[in-house]
Amino acid sequence: MGLSYSERLNLVIPGGAHTYSRGDDQFPSNAPQVLSKGRGAYIYGPEGEKFLDYGMALRAVVLGYAQEEVNLAAIEQIHNGNNLTRASLVELEAAEVMAGLIDSVDMVKFAKNGSSAVSGAVKLARAFTGRELVVRCLQHPFFSYDDWFIGSTVMNKGVPENIKKQTLSFTYNDIASLEKVIAENPGDIACVILEPATSDEPCASKYFPGKTFLHDVKHLCEKSGIVFILDEMITGFRWDLQGAQKYYGVTPDLSTFGKGMANGFSLAAVVGKREIMELGSTKKSGAERVFLLSSTHGAEMSSLGAFIKTVEILRRDKVIEHLWRYGNELKTLGNELAVKHGISEHFRFMGPGCSPVYVAMDSTKNVSFEFRTLFSQEMIKNGVMMPWIALSYAHTKAELELTKVALDKTFSIYAKALESGVGRFLEGPPIKPVFRKYN
Ligand SMILES: Cc1ncc(COP(=O)(O)O)c(C=O)c1O
Numbered sequence: 001m002g003l004s005y006s007e008r009l010n011l012v013i014p015g016g017a018h019t020y021s022r023g024d025d026q027f028p029s030n031a032p033q034v035l036s037k038g039r040g041a042y043i044y045g046p047e048g049e050k051f052l053d054y055g056m057a058l059r060a061v062v063l064g065y066a067q068e069e070v071n072l073a074a075i076e077q078i079h080n081g082n083n084l085t086r087a088s089l090v091e092l093e094a095a096e097v098m099a100g101l102i103d104s105v106d107m108v109k110f111a112k113n114g115s116s117a118v119s120g121a122v123k124l125a126r127a128f129t130g131r132e133l134v135v136r137c138l139q140h141p142f143f144s145y146d147d148w149f150i151g152s153t154v155m156n157k158g159v160p161e162n163i164k165k166q167t168l169s170f171t172y173n174d175i176a177s178l179e180k181v182i183a184e185n186p187g188d189i190a191c192v193i194l195e196p197a198t199s200d201e202p203c204a205s206k207y208f209p210g211k212t213f214l215h216d217v218k219h220l221c222e223k224s225g226i227v228f229i230l231d232e233m234i235t236g237f238r239w240d241l242q243g244a245q246k247y248y249g250v251t252p253d254l255s256t257f258g259k260g261m262a263n264g265f266s267l268a269a270v271v272g273k274r275e276i277m278e279l280g281s282t283k284k285s286g287a288e289r290v291f292l293l294s295s296t297h298g299a300e301m302s303s304l305g306a307f308i309k310t311v312e313i314l315r316r317d318k319v320i321e322h323l324w325r326y327g328n329e330l331k332t333l334g335n336e337l338a339v340k341h342g343i344s345e346h347f348r349f350m351g352p353g354c355s356p357v358y359v360a361m362d363s364t365k366n367v368s369f370e371f372r373t374l375f376s377q378e379m380i381k382n383g384v385m386m387p388w389i390a391l392s393y394a395h396t397k398a399e400l401e402l403t404k405v406a407l408d409k410t411f412s413i414y415a416k417a418l419e420s421g422v423g424r425f426l427e428g429p430p431i432k433p434v435f436r437k438y439n
Contacts (some may be wrong), residue, residue, distance in 0.1 A: 005033040005046065009348035019432045021058060027387060028377035029428020038065030040394035043385065051383055051400050059234055062260035062323075063313055064394025070263045073309035077301035087299065094304040097311055098271060102242045104251045106275035108292050109270050112300070114233045114258035117268040118193070120293045121254045121266040122148055125191035125227035127290040128276045135181050135226075137194035138169040141435065143231055154437045170246070173203040175216045182224050191227040191254075192217060196235050196244035199351035214250040221253075225275065230255040237261060238323060238354050238391075241314055245398065265306035318392045326395050328353035333404055341411035346418055347375070349389075356389045363418045370422045371414070371432040378413050382406035 006024055016023050023276035024033070032045035041064055043053040056062070063070060068169040077090055095108040111117045122134055134148055143149045152158035152167040171177040171211075172194065182189060189320070194217065196202070202212035207219060214230075221228035224393045230252040235244035245252055251277055258268030270293070271277070278284065282294025314320065331349040338344040345365060351357040360372040379386045384406040 009034065009140050012300055019058060025429075025432045027431065028293045028373050028380060028426075028435065031375055031385065031387075032378050038369040040064040040066075040092075041396075043390055043397050051385045052406075053378065053398055054384070054386040054389045054391070057393050058259070058263050059238075059390040060259045061390075062237055062392055063263045063310060064392045065264065067263055067310075067394075070265075070306045074265055074302040076194045080301060082301050083297065084301070086305075088301050090301050090304045090308070091299040094299075094307050097308055098257075098269060101311065102223070102246070102255075102271065103270040104245060104253075104255060104273070106274035107271065109280060110304070111268045111270070112266045112294050112295070112297055112303075113145075113296040114256065114268040116293055117256040117258060117270040118144040118229075119146040119148065119231070120270040121229050121231075121256050121272075122191060122193070124254060124270070124272075124276050124279055124290070124292065125229065127279050128227055129190045129225060131188050131190040133185055133189045134167045134168050135178070135189055135192045136167055136169055136171050138310060139172040139200070140195045140231070141196060141279070143193060153435045155435050163417050172198075172200055173213050175206050175213060175220070178217060178220055180285065182220060182226070186224075189224065189226050189234075191231065192228050193223055193229040193231060195233075196248055196250070197239070198234070199350065199355075199357040201352060202248055212248055212250070214248050218250055218252070227253045229253065232256060233258045234355070237314060238309075238320065239352070241311075241320055261310065262303050262307040265303040265311045266300070267303040267307050277378075309414070313393075317393060319437035322393055323355075323391045324439060326391050326400065327389070329400060330389070330391075331356050332372040333400070334358070334407055337404070337407050337411055340408075341415045343411055343415050343418060347411070347414060354391065356391075358386075358389065362422070368422070369432065370426060370430045371417070373419055373428075374422055375410060375414060376431070377427060378410035379406050382409050387428055 006016060032049060034046055035043050036046050037044050038040065043050055043051050065285045073319055096110045099105045106373040109120060111120065125134060136143060136149065147159045147163045148167055150156060151164040156164060168181050170181050172245040174280060196214060202214045205211040205213060205215050208215050218228050230245055232243045232255050236257040240247040245255060256268060256270050256274035261267050279290040335344065338347050349356050349360045350359065360368055360375050363369050382405065384403055413425060
């Protein structure tokens, strides 16, 4: 017998994929090991097996896979050469779209990966302040593949000690924890970085009535000359067309976008205030130069064409409203089904409507990777890949109905596993967290 797809992948690619969250240890054993294509809200295995998808390319696809108008816009730029010798017209237009769309954006630097964009923001903050320390939110799982961030995780092998020491952390929705880090490192902190929200949204402000935790963070940053960075990789183009910064009414100094920007085409951006972004400029005579992002493929024209078209469609079709509506309906019907099966104490849909999450718990109500795996495994048996929940415009009534049927069947097994032990129902090893010290 020949090798499986997984064996072949792991033979030639460390981790078996180009993102750890796409690896074997992130999915139940019955998940397709490789995918051949995506269309709308569906993905297909190599033999044409079809699944309704809630992974949506790690949230990069917001309109649906292979959206025709976006594809055509990208192809038009491919026909224009895809990469030219000086800045391209579409590069100018795309930067103007971004600057025109979001209030906090005076200038834009595009990149191919979110990691590069976020590291670009950190570099700018260090250059702007002349300080070295970064303070990042501990609860937010990922900012960049670069050492400044990876050194602050448990998977920090290969990162020099001096770099590990330069990233500190604070706790989301606990302003005292940030006040403490700032007080302990007076004048040494270059930036504070966090996502505006995840499944946890900002709590009420300690200082400003009617405002949020994010406003408190901004206030502390302002007081101490620290650059306030919001990483909108996930929230951007989902919470609001103008980002979660618009949704929560807070203005960062710098922010970073990616994922949903170009409906799966490779594009990210660091954006923000002119006085900080301009450090990367070549126009300030005599100013010391900062090597901000500079790469051969940073402004690949097909992705930029896809971005402009994606923004046009997001606005035209009121896609963000659709995401909120669908997500709220999904949460309601999912939680009702959990009640029907008597498992509502052990399985819950929650989080913002545009980006719901599910929490799988065991019989003692502790969060459980085994039960999460069982849930995912049973959903796959019923034609639905739900490793997490990323919504798209292609998730419509029919997809909600399909999800309902799959949840109903999955929950009946979940209820049995709560009674007689999850081990009897799991068909392979449980999924594991990406950030762990050992394999
Ligand atoms: C909040 C956040 N920031 C940054 C990144 C890095 O983006 P990319 O994978 O495009 O490098 C991610 C990716 O998962 C992310 O979720």
